[in-house]
Amino acid sequence: MIQKHVLLITCKDAQGLIAAISDVIFKMKLNIEIMREFVEEETNRFFMRCELSGDVDTDILLANLKAKLSDDCQIVINPKSKKDIVILATKEYHCLSDLLTRFFFEELGANVKAVICNHPNLGEFVGNFKVPFHYVSHENKTKHEFEVEILDILTGYKPDYVVLAKFMRILSPEFVSRYENKIINIHHSFLPAFIGANPYMQAFHRGVKLIGATAHIVNNQLDEGPILTQKVIEVDHNFNAKKLVETGHEVEKQVLAEACKLVFEDKVFVSGNKTIILK
Amino acid sequence: MIQKHVLLITCKDAQGLIAAISDVIFKMKLNIEIMREFVEEETNRFFMRCELSGDVDTDILLANLKAKLSDDCQIVINPKSKKDIVILATKEYHCLSDLLTRFFFEELGANVKAVICNHPNLGEFVGNFKVPFHYVSHENKTKHEFEVEILDILTGYKPDYVVLAKFMRILSPEFVSRYENKIINIHHSFLPAFIGANPYMQAFHRGVKLIGATAHIVNNQLDEGPILTQKVIEVDHNFNAKKLVETGHEVEKQVLAEACKLVFEDKVFVSGNKTIILK
Amino acid sequence: MIQKHVLLITCKDAQGLIAAISDVIFKMKLNIEIMREFVEEETNRFFMRCELSGDVDTDILLANLKAKLSDDCQIVINPKSKKDIVILATKEYHCLSDLLTRFFFEELGANVKAVICNHPNLGEFVGNFKVPFHYVSHENKTKHEFEVEILDILTGYKPDYVVLAKFMRILSPEFVSRYENKIINIHHSFLPAFIGANPYMQAFHRGVKLIGATAHIVNNQLDEGPILTQKVIEVDHNFNAKKLVETGHEVEKQVLAEACKLVFEDKVFVSGNKTIILK
């Protein structure tokens, strides 16, 4: 069977980059199945994702690419194809169950190493999937103590990504910095509308005709991290706050699942507070 | 041919309202084609829109309904079926041309009595539709002077509604109060995201994956009036601010046209800063 | 706590129906929370769904309604609030798991009494939800024998509805007639496009730019039953047949879940090969 390879390159933009890269690929007798590139004007940076086929020593491929490209280039060949992840949740099941089910049937592109919740109610459900469940209450603890407990558990699993599947606590900058650009969150509004708490109640009071959800990479500004995916759904005056919440759940889980898929397939590049998604 | 009637009722909610109303309708030998109602919990108000068929003296129908309903009831029978409107615009053609074309082919549900712009560039186009065009520059005038000039023109046309088809000046409370709940605006963002100026540039810098547009009734809070319709469209990192604007135009004109249709067909009730749309 | 009631009425259209019904409701001191009605022109039939609140003897309510309405009227008061269902599937997990998870967290509006599959692979997963799993192979059996086996199992559970969650065998008219208008199917295309087998392969060869899914009530014409819900998702030339299938799965489960919700909440009326959905 022919080998498949994923090649990710980020560097300062320059003339001849595609020529140089594709020449290396050609000389190593690889086939380009898909090549996607983007130059971000504001930062003058070049982003590329290729899918290649053909037998090759990837160390030599890397060396050859490095020889042709400038030193600031970040080159990744064949990133880990199945990411290890830990999911954090609170009490709501809809996003968590969606991810666990995809994992169970091996369509998530990731191994769910564990689930950590600050409420115990989802434990039985998680157990059915043979995934370790950790209940870490936030009660009677400082935020720091609570986070240290979670970090300790996380450290044991060495996750590539942490997915916040409706984890309703705001993480401290210290926590976030431990997993820089590695935490995926689902926010239950169409950001930047309704930042902060109770977005559905905010939406109800504003009388919007669409509600939405946003999956994003977490950084230190609340709800300001790079956006991965967004979706909306139509509502009207018949929707009270409770029905807005229920309806929103449908969109939230879709948006989070799509975002995870893109990240786990190495299609997402982060540039400042934006994402570049090469698919 | 059988007469058709539209009946609009707003009042404090009470038991037996539908029974009382439908009894009057039945006794006058009218047929209920469509009955839509809504009770708003927060305000405890009842809203109803009916389409009736049958020959009737509408004065007697009104009297009979009043006799059965409490004094606070607002009852409208057969509101003007074609509204007179004046459109205000600035330089962009896309919303204006959409409304004018529907008017020309008699599918707008309104008569466009005039177009007023604070730039002259759309004059020739408007002229093709045999609609009076008024160019009122805002330059070298106070806001008050500018608005007085527009109000003077408006007064001459006695419009039922004023449609802001990308009119890029903020109207004063005095202006708005002259046409309370009678001014329809299109805002080029998915409100409440990106309130204020340059929403597409804001969207670009935020890196959103959807952009939107919102048609709303104008009140005295900037971009805070009751929302009529909203729509979004997918974008990605390839969209620079210029392309976001172009793409947004497609949604803006759809959203405004839909909103106008709903208002002109008397399907919209305003309650505080929300709309109840019975369709 | 105030009692809530659901009232469903279907009958020949006539003047005064709403007056008669709402009068009975008013005289029994019930409050109309929501009233939705529709008159189907082609059949001249009237459909109504009301949500009422207030304490009442529903037998008397029924008697009073019957006394005022013609004999052909079908009146249902407070249909069973949680339906008993059996799910049939083949090998694919996505629709089945979605329904089971909602059931597990008590948001399906139905009790899943059992799952029957003609392949064994989903057994372990179903077992996690404490739902009986029946494996009924279709191999080395006539269609009749196969269906008799399933019917025998079904009979034991007395389901209100049978949900085909990607059950890939065509049911005989005899089978369907046993559960008339009680079988909900998900078809993996935007019907009536791509009727029959392998719709995604058909879609691939046709080069469509949208793919879809359709949930419908099953009748004896293949893929011709009354449509409940439909959704589409954008695709392009990059989607091969495998990727179309994966992408379609996302829509299929949403469409089926929505359809089930509407049916289980008694919002669906069937009229010939159409549905009237009062929500």
Add this chain to the structure above:
Amino acid sequence: MIQKHVLLITCKDAQGLIAAISDVIFKMKLNIEIMREFVEEETNRFFMRCELSGDVDTDILLANLKAKLSDDCQIVINPKSKKDIVILATKEYHCLSDLLTRFFFEELGANVKAVICNHPNLGEFVGNFKVPFHYVSHENKTKHEFEVEILDILTGYKPDYVVLAKFMRILSPEFVSRYENKIINIHHSFLPAFIGANPYMQAFHRGVKLIGATAHIVNNQLDEGPILTQKVIEVDHNFNAKKLVETGHEVEKQVLAEACKLVFEDKVFVSGNKTIILK
């Protein structure tokens, strides 16, 4: 100002194509702004669209590319940036007016040389846009005679594309062959559902919950040509056939405008009965 160039390449797939092409581009000191490529598995063909910047003699660029690529390669550099088009319509204004308005404000990417209709009613409207209007009745003529008349007019305008903006006559293979892959049609259904006449009436009788529109390149199989764009809109049992038509118009004009934009910007490659759209 820096020159911009569009480069379109179609050829048999082979290893090293991107390397060869990008090497020529680099050696001629051109910058690759956007490179999009696709290999179609079934046909083993390679498609590429590039946007380049930099000063260059395009004849030499072409010669250099030809020298590096196999003889079967089709290479186009800087296709005509504004296409000449003729629009054919029947009686409906919505698609035609949309295209004419974009043309008037120079956002269509094409010059509308003339409009030909088999009914006279749109003549005055077209005249407002200073576009020649030709009324060619189909009455009392054979199809052949009718088409010859149209072809004679078309020939005079030498259009790059013919756009059927709700032209309700089926064109003969002879006609189509004169403008192979150069005729864009809007069909008022979500193809391949509801092929042929009266799709909205078909949709009404089928009770669909979505209606759609499809823009496609015309070939000799009725409604079977390569699909460019498709869109749908939600409907329900309240929509009679007339309302389905009105609602469909909104989608039709959007779909046709998008399709035209893609074609006029040279983003569409036709391969058999499919399109490859590199954007």
